[in-house]
Amino acid sequence: MNGQGGIPVIAIDGPSASGKGTVAARVAAALGFHLLDSGALYRLTAVAAIKAGVALDDEAALTQIAAGLDVRFADGATWLAGEEVSDAMRSEAASVGASKVAVFGGVRAALLGRQRAFRQAPGLVGDGRDMGSVVFPDAALKVFLTASVEIRAERRYKQLIEKGVSANLESLSQDLRERDERDRNRAHAPLVQLPDALLLDTSSMSADAAVRFVLDAWRERNPQ
Numbered sequence: 423m424n425g426q427g428g429i430p431v432i433a434i435d436g437p438s439a440s441g442k443g444t445v446a447a448r449v450a451a452a453l454g455f456h457l458l459d460s461g462a463l464y465r466l467t468a469v470a471a472i473k474a475g476v477a478l479d480d481e482a483a484l485t486q487i488a489a490g491l492d493v494r495f496a497d498g499a500t501w502l503a504g505e506e507v508s509d510a511m512r513s514e515a516a517s518v519g520a521s522k523v524a525v526f527g528g529v530r531a532a533l534l535g536r537q538r539a540f541r542q543a544p545g546l547v548g549d550g551r552d553m554g555s556v557v558f559p560d561a562a563l564k565v566f567l568t569a570s571v572e573i574r575a576e577r578r579y580k581q582l583i584e585k586g587v588s589a590n591l592e593s594l595s596q597d598l599r600e601r602d603e604r605d606r607n608r609a610h611a612p613l614v615q616l617p618d619a620l621l622l623d624t625s626s627m628s629a630d631a632a633v634r635f636v637l638d639a640w641r642e643r644n645p646q
């Protein structure tokens with residue numbers, strides 16, 4: 423039922439700034455599961471391409487970059503070919519770039535094995551756009567996490583300001599809409615609300631309540 427050696431996966435998919443990363447990290451910590459931030463791999467592909475001067479519409483070159491990513495995640499920091507990119511990969515340029523490189527089937531295929539390798543005992547929580555549809559279609563629990571576009575833009579704005587990064591609500595909101603549009607309408611692994619996913623709209627729900635919702639759904643399916 424849980425596939426691959428019976429190692430369970432909780433798949434959390436949804437649009438940008440809906441709270442996927444926050445909820446996934448807290449659910450993983452509560453259950454002692456591993457965590458896969460799949461968006462990080464698309465962000466790193468974009469950052470590596472920009473550094474190498476590769477155009478973000480050159481599928482063949484981007485696929486090569488994705489296949490050869492030299493990444494190290496350690497102590498909450500991320501290193502790309504020996505250089506720390508923790509801040510660079512969270513920039514607005516990397517967010518938009520990630521969404522652009524993610525449209526290509528070659529790039530997605532190159533990152534597939536790396537994502538599936540995160541599936542290790544006792545379990546995995548993965549967040550992204552295609553966790554439940556493509557990467558872990560046999561996930562034991564699938565959640566579609568969302569919130570209104572206005573609320574999501576405000577959350578991202580607050581998050582950036584708190585980090586000391588200057589931001590403009592109008593342009594953030596515009597970027598977010600364009601990214602959603604691209605992520606939902608691409609040919610390969612678009613963001614969709616799967617029929618077997620639980621809908622979790624956090625527009626007027628705290629992060630604590632969202633975490634409780636996912637943990638309750640998990641425990642209902644896996645009574646100890």
Ligand SMILES: Nc1ncnc2c1ncn2[C@@H]1O[C@H](COP(=O)(O)OP(=O)(O)O)[C@@H](O)[C@H]1O
Pocket residue numbers: 437438439440441442443444445577578580581624627628629630632
């Ligand atoms: N339910 C919620 N209510 C209020 N703020 C939230 C909620 N979920 C997440 N946040 C905040 O919104 C911001 C974006 O969340 P994040 O987890 O980075 O989203 P995503 O991974 O979907 O882009 C963070 O600052 C986070 O603390």
Ligand SMILES: Nc1ccn([C@H]2C[C@H](O)[C@@H](COP(=O)(O)OP(=O)(O)O)O2)c(=O)n1
Pocket residue numbers: 437438439440442443460461462464465517520521524549550551552553601605
């Ligand atoms: N599983 C995934 C994860 C991310 N992506 C792409 C599409 C997204 O716009 C970018 C960035 O994703 P990420 O989850 O890091 O972005 P947000 O935190 O939701 O703003 O990568 C994808 O295509 N498939």
